[in-house]
Amino acid sequence: MVPMREPVQPLTPELLSVLELVADRLVSLTRPWAVTGSLGMRLQGVPFAVHDIDLQSDRLGVLAMAEILSEFVVEPPTLRESSILRSYFGALQVGTVRVELMGDLRKRADDGGWEPPTQVADHLCQVTWRGRIVPVLDLHYEEQAYRRLGRGEHADLLRQWLAGERI
Secondary structure (H helix, E strand, O other): OOOOOOOOOOOOHHHHHHHHHHHHHHOOOOOOOEEEHHHHHHHOOOOOOOOOEEEEEOHHHHHHHHHHOHHHEEEEEEEEEOOOEEEEEEEEEEOOEEEEEEEEEEEEOOOOOEOOOOOHHHHEEEEEEOOEEEEEEOHHHHHHHHHHOOOHHHHHHHHHHHOOOOO
């Protein structure tokens, strides 16, 4: 049984405006990148609540994103590590919308070391949104990633969605 979850509200006009800005500015980025997290899944039809924008690439891609969107940088990309994740992390603030940048994302391996960095290009899909091509991460990959990160509720919801059960 899937636990109760927060009601899904329409995406705010400000969040949509920031997504347009990001998609338009990053169209020239030569590194592979994707909208990930709840917004990436929402763009693919999954009814998840969205509170921010998560972008994933490699280290060079995140550095380039921060340069392209430099006027919004509140946390320059630096290497960060937690007990389960390691990545180059940075953040932007565009109005009230937070945009998080993650590059060379590594998950903790079963042996305590680090898995190789996620190769974003291996998991890319594209959606057409408001006349723009927006790269997102494949939902099957997202389901596995959430499970690896211990976020079983999100993973279970994605699995249900992928199985055709509308949530």
